[in-house]
Amino acid sequence: MGDLLSLFVNSVFIGNILLAYFLGICSFIAVSKTIETATGLGFAVIFVLTVTSPVNWLIYHGLLAPGALAWAGFPEMDLSFLKFITFIAVIAAIVQAVEMVIDRYSPLLYASLGVFLPLIAVNCAILGTSLFMVERNHTFIESVVFGAGSGTGWMLAIVSMAAIRKKVRYADVPAGLDGFGFIMIIAGLMAMTFMMFSGITL
Amino acid sequence: MHTDLSHYKEILIKGVWRENPVAYQVLGICSALAVTVKMSTALVMSIALTLVAAFSGLIISSLRHWIPSNIRIIVELTVIASLVIVTDQILKAFLYDISKQLSIFVGLIITNCIILGRAEAFAMANNPADSFVDGIANGLGYSMILVAVAFLRELLGSGQFFGFSVIPQFLYDMGFQDMGIMVLAPGAFFIIGLLVWLKNSLPGVSHEKK
Numbered sequence: 342m343g344d345l346l347s348l349f350v351n352s353v354f355i356g357n358i359l360l361a362y363f364l365g366i367c368s369f370i371a372v373s374k375t376i377e378t379a380t381g382l383g384f385a386v387i388f389v390l391t392v393t394s395p396v397n398w399l400i401y402h403g404l405l406a407p408g409a410l411a412w413a414g415f416p417e418m419d420l421s422f423l424k425f426i427t428f429i430a431v432i433a434a435i436v437q438a439v440e441m442v443i444d445r446y447s448p449l450l451y452a453s454l455g456v457f458l459p460l461i462a463v464n465c466a467i468l469g470t471s472l473f474m475v476e477r478n479h480t481f482i483e484s485v486v487f488g489a490g491s492g493t494g495w496m497l498a499i500v501s502m503a504a505i506r507k508k509v510r511y512a513d514v515p516a517g518l519d520g521f522g523f524i525m526i527i528a529g530l531m532a533m534t535f536m537m538f539s540g541i542t543l
Numbered sequence: 544m545h546t547d548l549s550h551y552k553e554i555l556i557k558g559v560w561r562e563n564p565v566a567y568q569v570l571g572i573c574s575a576l577a578v579t580v581k582m583s584t585a586l587v588m589s590i591a592l593t594l595v596a597a598f599s600g601l602i603i604s605s606l607r608h609w610i611p612s613n614i615r616i617i618v619e620l621t622v623i624a625s626l627v628i629v630t631d632q633i634l635k636a637f638l639y640d641i642s643k644q645l646s647i648f649v650g651l652i653i654t655n656c657i658i659l660g661r662a663e664a665f666a667m668a669n670n671p672a673d674s675f676v677d678g679i680a681n682g683l684g685y686s687m688i689l690v691a692v693a694f695l696r697e698l699l700g701s702g703q704f705f706g707f708s709v710i711p712q713f714l715y716d717m718g719f720q721d722m723g724i725m726v727l728a729p730g731a732f733f734i735i736g737l738l739v740w741l742k743n744s745l746p747g748v749s750h751e752k753k
Contacts, residue, residue: 361728363576367656422632425650426624433617465654472647515740522739529732536727 345486352490354538358466359498360531365466369499370524372457379503382457383496387489389439389461390470393432394488397471398481400427421475428471436462466495501531551676558680559687575689576731578648582705585693586686587641591634591649593682595626596658600678602626604666619662620653627652657681692734700725 358364365386372382403409405427407419440458444451461467470491474484505527514523578584602622603610610618631649634642642649652658661681666674697703699722702710710719724730 422628425628429624429653465651468654469651472650517743518740522736525732525736529729532729532732
């Protein structure tokens with residue numbers, strides 16, 4: 342239990358998927374204009390990550406990993422090179438399914454979240470989490486915790502960014518720096534504050 | 544023939560400088576920054592991305608009349624993912640150490656916005672040769688930023704260039720220190736921000752809006 346808690350805290354703060362590994366920056370910049378939309382996208386990312394990470398774990402260890410097909414009579418088969426294309430297909434399919442389910446059962450949630458879901462399918466943070474999960478040899482339970490933790494960390498970063506951008510809206514920034522460059526500087530300062538968590542061990 | 548060449552030159556200049564993917568289109572820096580601690584990884588990553596961009600443009604453009612428009616994204620992703628698998632296997636076979644250092648970031652070329660964006664915006668509407676050149680141009684534009692960031696981070700962060708120490712010893716004796724922050728994540732954000740500032744201040748570049 343302590344290990345899982347430590348993995349969660351680690352993936353939220355120290356190994357923050359956005360500020361330490363630079364994943365999901367495209368939508369981080371595009372959707373951090375208001376706090377409401379940032380929160381909406383953040384929840385969508387948490388949800389999709391918590392689902393895709395364990396599903397990809399099952400597919401990888403059940404079908405693709407070296408020796409995983411022993412039950413079918415192919416003990417020497419190694420399909421792990423197929424993981425990129427499989428993971429991206431699984432992610433796209435799950436995002437589509439989630440979109441349809443939300444549309445059917447919760448029109449209210451769909452109205453606020455629906456526009457972000459197609460964006461998520463090509464968000465690097467989602468594919469990155471699945472690939473990290475394979476590379477770091479997580480177990481099934483760890484893959485769930487890691488997915489949820491990465492999503493939470495991403496949401497924390499994008500909501501803080503939206504809040505900061507609201508505060509600096511009328512700041513007098515030099516002309517060439519205004520816009521994208523300024524956001525990058527803010528992100529750098531945020532990454533520095535997140536690094537302070539790296540001393541924490543649970 | 545001459546008009547053909549100047550036509551390709553036009554596409555190249557557009558991709559490399561005027562509409563440089565990182566600074567102007569604000570695309571594709573996701574996977575760029577984590578591999579910029581050292582020049583060697585950044586250079587290999589740049590070559591991999593440029594090749595994937597060029598060949599995905601070529602293939603998708605050759606197929607464009609047969610791809611039904613409602614499933615085009617999935618077809619594009621399949622083409623790109625297959626090319627990335629080939630790239631990853633080649634790297635593992637010939638440059639194993641660097642492929643270990645690039646870790647998951649080669650795989651993330653699939654979700655790189657530049658490649659899918661160019662496939663959508665350019666390859667679906669232009670002929671294969673143009674799309675190939677456009678892919679190279681956008682890849683080179685991306686490589687330029689990536690290598691510039693890696694150069695600054697490696698030089699300022701560890702005083703090296705391609706792994707060789709280039710800061711003379713007497714500077715260290717005088718009290719010069721490597722900037723540790725450049726090796727860490729915030730350094731990449733600061734450098735990108737400052738590079739965008741520099742680029743926006745140069746003449747002849749279209750400014751992006753807030």
